[in-house]
Amino acid sequence: MKEFLVELTISVPEGTDQVEVDRRRAAxxxxxxxxxxxxxxxxxxxxxxxxxxxxxxxxxxxAELRQKVLGSLPMWPWATAVITALQSHPNDPGRTG
Structure with missing residues (x-):
């Protein structure tokens, strides 16, 4: 699997009932x-x-990240995403080999 840095910004639609917001946040x-x-x-x-x-x-x-992973989040319909693919770095302390 590949790693991605994802910045999600949530914008709750105006007029959304707070009960719905709380329900989605819990989920x-x-x-x-x-x-x-x-x-x-x-x-x-x-x-x-x-x-x-x-x-x-x-x-x-x-595509899998957007559709199957992030798309499964209850807040996803209210989100905008900036997705950056990550590559390993020779100085990464978690690098093996």
Whole structure:
């Protein structure tokens, strides 16, 4: 699997009931744990006070990442994504071999 740096910005549509927002956020947390257990989500950060999250995700390719992985997130319909494919670096402390 390939690694991708993904910046997701969530924009809740105006007029959305807070109950729906809370329901999706709770479901998002559950789905993120499932994706981590499956090896698709490696790290996740949320900068304080910002409507975005930054994560390192894994998938076979960008299409699978968008459609099957990120597309399975409950907040995905409200998200915009910037996806950057990552390559290994010779000085990466996690590099093997």
């Amino acid at each position: 998002e947390a559950v789905r993120a744990k499932e994706l981590a257990a499956e090896g698709h989500l490696l790290r996740l950060w949320r900068p304080a006070g910002e409507p975005r999250v930054i994560g390192v995700w894994c998938a076979d390719d960008k």
